[in-house]
Amino acid sequence: MRWFWLAIAALTSSVFAQTQTKQVSKPLVLSGTVNLVAAVNGGAIVKFTSQLDEENWNVKNLIDGTVWDGRVPQTGTNGWASKEAKFPQEIIFSFRNREVKLINKVVLDPTIPDPTFIGRATRDFEIWVTADPDPEKATWKLVLIGTLRNEKQRQEFYFIPSEARFVKLRILSNHGSDRYVALGEFEVYEATHGIAVLDQLIARLEQLLVDLKRYRDLLAEQGLRAVTEGSEKGQTESEKGQTEGEEKGQVEK
């Protein structure tokens, strides 16, 4: 029977761990680790409203897997910058072979060469998605309204898992510059099946409950049999003694 309690302890701690994870910061549905719009993973930019220049602020820098690093030797690219500080600025991304994916997370990295106090990095933005085949005629769905901190670091955003063939980043403001708006990197991640994992756990717990009830019934049945047998045995001896006593008494009389 010990295995029952070990199994229950293991399952309970597993469920509890998942619940704790949820409570800390992450949603129940988890995200994959492959950045779907990275150029190396087949990601592409389908359309964009403007770029400051071809050489240093090319929109392709949004999916090149790197951001500016000022340390010697200087590595990374500038990122993307708009032609002017006009809003909204929109950039549409697709995945490998323009496949439809269930996504629930984007990461924006506003790391650019410009110091933060100039205020050129992206601030308020929206994420829109569509599974339609033609981005020009598509019906778009808003899945996230977000605000970036004016800090040179990756910032993660989660939203309800949504089917997407195209993802539109709609930038609504920067941190105050009247020159342009910029962004170092943009990433999109697939929703993984955290729900399915929980469903499996629930199924296993339900089976354990069935087994436990069966074991309880078995114990009850054995216990009842033991009580009944004991009772029958006691009764027989008592009756026997009583009979013997009566017989003895009768003889003494």
Ligand SMILES: [Ca+2]
């Ligand atoms: Ca980049």
